[in-house]
Amino acid sequence: MLTEQQLIEELSRTLGKTKVLKLSRILEERHFALHHLIDITFHPDKVIGFRAVWILENMFLKHPENYLNDLKYFVSRFKEVSNPSCMRHYTKLIMHMTDTTSPASVRLKLQTIDLEPVVEQLFAWMIAPKVKVAVKAFAGKALFNLKDRYDWIAEELEGQLKIFMYDRSAGMRSAAKSTLRLIQK
Numbered sequence: 001m002l003t004e005q006q007l008i009e010e011l012s013r014t015l016g017k018t019k020v021l022k023l024s025r026i027l028e029e030r031h032f033a034l035h036h037l038i039d040i041t042f043h044p045d046k047v048i049g050f051r052a053v054w055i056l057e058n059m060f061l062k063h064p065e066n067y068l069n070d071l072k073y074f075v076s077r078f079k080e081v082s083n084p085s086c087m088r089h090y091t092k093l094i095m096h097m098t099d100t101t102s103p104a105s106v107r108l109k110l111q112t113i114d115l116e117p118v119v120e121q122l123f124a125w126m127i128a129p130k131v132k133v134a135v136k137a138f139a140g141k142a143l144f145n146l147k148d149r150y151d152w153i154a155e156e157l158e159g160q161l162k163i164f165m166y167d168r169s170a171g172m173r174s175a176a177k178s179t180l181r182l183i184q185k
Contacts, residue, residue: 002026002027002030002032004036004039004040007023007027007032007036007037007040007052008040008043008048010023011040011043011047011048011051011052011055012045012047012048015051015054020051020054020055020058021058023055024055024058024059024062027055027059028059028062028063028066033070034056034059034060034067034070034073034074035070035073037052037055037056037059038056038070038073038074038077039077040052041053041056041077041081041083041086041089041090042077042080042081042083042086046083046085046086049083049085049086050083050085050086050089053083053085053086053089053090054089056089056093057089057092057093060093060096061093061096064096064097064102064103064106065103065105065106068105068106068109071097071106071109071110071113072112072113074093075110075113075114075115075117075118078090078094078117078118078121079117079118079120079121081121084131084132084135087125087131087132087135088132088134088135088138091122091125091134091135091138091139091142092134092138094118094122094138094142095138095139095141095142095145097110098110098115098142098145098146099141099145100145111149115146115149115150116150118142119143119146119150119153122139122142122143123139123143123156123160125139126139126140126143126160127160133169133171133172133175134171136164136172136175137171137172137175137179140157140160140161140164140175140176140179141175141179143157144157144179144182144183147183154183157179157183158180158183158184161176161179161180161183162176162180164176165177165180
């Protein structure tokens with residue numbers, strides 16, 4: 001059994017994509033508790049936190065149904081994310097979890113969880129000037145995915161995306177344009 005401390009030691013070493021995939025497979029095989037991995041994403045060493053969230057993303061996206069019991073914990077920690085490298089992965093994960101292509105079991109489980117704190121955080125990251133474009137783009141798509149659950153999101157999101165149409169970043173303008181098209185359908 002791999003302990004949390006042993007995993008932290010592994011994460012303190014240089015990791016590439018191959019090693020991340022290998023560690024993800026080992027953690028899955030050993031039934032490493034996902035909530036422990038989520039905790040490690042908040043490690044004071046931001047590099048260790050980033051590497052942990054990279055593994056978390058790989059594990060969850062590969063077999064989301066295996067982690068239904070961890071969704072509430074994931075959501076409960078969402079507002080605590082402050083590591084910019086982790087923000088990208090957390091928003092990407094919530095975007096995938098809330099997408100219509102996500103397994104029905106994941107979407108049903110999310111229906112039992114209060115996602116308003118996540119929605120608030122996604123909007124906060126969208127308007128924060130120093131948050132990276134990828135985080136804002138994933139946040140916009142996740143909010144779009146949640147617009148039917150919280151009817152006030154569509155109007156707020158549309159307004160924010162229209163502001164992004166004047167952003168200096170071509171990437172932000174592109175992400176805003178594509179999500180705006182979805183809203184306006």
